[in-house]
Amino acid sequence: VPSKLNNHAVDVNYTVPLGDGNSLLAGASYQRGSAYCQEFPIQHFEPCNDNNPAYDVYARYQGGKLTVKAEWAETTEKWPGTFNPNPPLSQFGASDVTSFDVGLKYRTGLLGMPADVSAEFSRFDTGPDDSPWEKQDQYVLGFAAFATPSVKLFAEYIRTDGFAPLNFLSGGLGGNPLVPLSSATAFSDVYLVGINAAF
Secondary structure, eight states: OOOOOOOOEEEEEEEEEEETTEEEEEEEEEESSOSOOOOSSOOTTOOOSSOOOEEEEEEEEEETTEEEEEEEEEESSOBGGGOOOSTTGGGSOOBOOEEEEEEEEEEEEETTEEEEEEEEEEEEEOSOTTSTTSEEEEEEEEEEEEEETTEEEEEEEEEEEEEOOSSSSSSOGGGOTTOOSOEEEEEEEEEEEEEEEOO
C-alpha cells in the first residue's frame, strides 16, 4: 500500500525535584503540520497547500497542596485562511495562531473528603485586533471532592468571551464569503455539576 510520512511531532520535557515532594516540570514540543493551514474559506480538516508548523512551551510547579501550570503555543507561519479577500473584511490581514493558558489548583478538604479548588484562564488568538475572529477567551472556576479514589463530585463555572470556531472562521458561512461564523461579541456562561465514577 503506497504511503508516506507527512507529519511528525516531537516533545521534550524534564522534571526537577525541589525537595519535600515539590517539583518543577518544563517542556517544549514541535509539530510539523498543525491544524491551522487551510486557505479561505476555512473548512477544518480540509487538505492544505502547505504545512504550518507550531511549537509549544509549558511548565508545571507542584508545591505541597498547590499546583500551578502555564502554557504557550504558536504557529510559525500565518494561517492563510484568516485573510478574507472580500471587502470590507479584506482590511484584516492574515494572522498567525497563538494560544496560552494559566491555571492553579489547591488541595483542601470538604466533610472529611479530599477536595480541589481550581481556576484557569485561556486565550485562543486567531486574528488581528478588532476582527470578528480576533480571539476567544475562557475562564474556568472548579471544585472537586473525592468521595472515594474512584468517585469524584465536581462543579464548574465556565465563562467564554468571543467565538472563534475552526470552520468558516473568517467568512464563507452558508456560501456567503462576507459572513464569518466567528463573533467578537459572543459570550456564554456554563454551570456544570456532575459525578465521575469508575468501578
